[in-house]
Amino acid sequence: MQLFASCAQGTETALRDELFELRFEGVRAARGGVHFTGSRREAARACLWSRVAMRVLEPVAEFECDSEDALYAGVAEIDLSEVLTPRHTLSVSAACRTSRLTHTQYIAQRTKDAIVDRQRESQGARSDVDRKDPDVHVFVHLVRDRATLYLDHAGAPLHLRGYRVAAGEAPLKETLAAAVLRLSGFDPELGVLDPMCGSGTFLIEAALWAAGRAPGILRERFGFERWASYDASEQQAMRELREGAKGDPARAQAPCLGSDVDPEVLEIAAKNAARAGVRVELSKLSIAEARPAFAAGLMLANPPYGERLDADRELPRKLARLIDRFPDHRVGILLSEDQGLGRTRRKPHLFSLFNGDLPCTLRTYQPIARKE
Ligand SMILES: C[S@@+](CC[C@H](N)C(=O)[O-])C[C@H]1O[C@@H](n2cnc3c(N)ncnc32)[C@H](O)[C@@H]1O
Structure with a gap:
């Protein structure tokens, strides 16, 4: 088929x-x-x-x-x-x-x-x-x-994983967050750090992935489970699929670290992660204070868009400095198409994508190769 x-x-x-x-x-x-x-x-x-x-x-x-x-x-x-x-x-x-x-x-x-x-x-x-x-x-x-x-087959769209207890402002769809992780070169063996983590979508998706846990494991059901054709043998097959989709909680997990200036969204992120059954570490920090906390991995950020940007005209330069503070990391920055970014030491690779109806650019950066 x-x-x-x-x-x-x-x-x-x-x-x-x-x-x-x-x-x-x-x-x-x-x-x-x-x-x-x-x-x-x-x-x-x-x-x-x-x-x-x-x-x-x-x-x-x-x-x-x-x-x-x-x-x-x-x-x-x-x-x-x-x-x-x-x-x-x-x-x-x-x-x-x-x-x-x-x-x-x-x-x-x-x-x-x-x-x-x-x-x-x-x-x-x-x-x-x-x-x-x-x-x-x-x-x-x-x-x-x-x-x-x-x-x-999905019924309710698949971004509705079932772990989002609450959301901060402008949360990313879980499916888009997973795509951004992949396009930015996320390696589940290494850590991820999001210094504007909001409700924690990048971190939770990264942790689920690293734990080998299926993203749909918390969904009560999918669309096809309500069809007339969904018979006992399919139900049995689905039970077996779910059984093999829980991941290994004992597996050592690379760090998933998040920070944000807003303590309320950090509480939301903690609740969402607990519901998803994954470990993330959260702290209240501004991006100016964010520093690498592990040797190599991925730093990802989804800064605020639109009107809220006017509130911080310095943000493009702050973001450029943030990127330059992570030379040994891969970096992914998801901005709306019209958002600017200051000069960085590394040249980005650009991906055009849509966050809902909003055209966005994902800028990804490779770690700087060090001479021995
Ligand atoms: C678009 S939201 C991120 C949404 C997140 N990806 C999610 O899925 O929930 C941007 C976040 O950046 C945070 N933020 C804004 N300015 C900041 C700064 N200077 N330092 C740290 N966080 C900041 C906001 O509090 C907000 O939670």
Whole structure:
């Protein structure tokens, strides 16, 4: 079966490398995600183990779709009864580009109409719509007047890991934090330090990764676990997958250190880490006070964006000095596209990516090679 794991734009190579390492087959990066192949069990494994993917999608049909009628007729042909019965609730979402149909809400609405009309005709009853917490989430994607209808294995998007008890201001999505760790060259054997850690997303994702703990281990369930097709043998397979996904708490963990000026967000970070079952060390410091605390590893920061930047006009220069204080470390700094940074001794490698709708640049720096 062809499958598609979606991710934040700009993080496709991180997801490709991750799925490759997780030994999925047929891994190929595309815009907005990565194609791979496998059974439904492999889709379940991706939901549990991918740190970077937002959704895991199974295409069920593809058809020409240059009008509203073509959309309705195309969807009405599709038999979803294996996963969706009238007892199951449904929601449909849509995305489109370079197509005659442009209104995503309308596309979703007509797709839903075609699905439930078919149910009524063939089964005499229809699914209720539940936009917030459906049993079955269907995703329809139009590109150049071709529609693909997908079943969403994840259900609630995969960044909702289940460990975020509370959030500070502008927390990063967990999936984006994991992608940034990977793009910055995080080595789980070495430590990580985040001197603007907020609610601790980088640190917790790094610690989960280093502990070999699956990012989805705290999720109560994934979307596919509510489908009509989810039978006893799949339940058993899922129990086994979860059993092997807890990681090794006895494994020596490289340091995951965080600091921030705001004591309230540090409390939140501590609670989130405890819920995630990982060890992080936190202290109240400004970036001017942040220093390397271990020989080599990764220093990562996600400084505040936007209006709050006006409050600290010195921040670009402070950040440059911070980077220069970590010559033996890899460094990753995630800034919005229009944010400046002072001159640094090292030249960065740049990645363009999106934090939600906000275009961002991740600047990554290699450690400076020392002469013996
Ligand atoms: C965008 S938030 C980081 C969010 C974090 N990545 C998360 O996922 O929760 C930026 C953080 O930088 C902190 N901060 C702002 N100025 C600082 C400074 N001069 N020194 C240390 N921390 C600072 C803020 O308190 C805030 O928690």
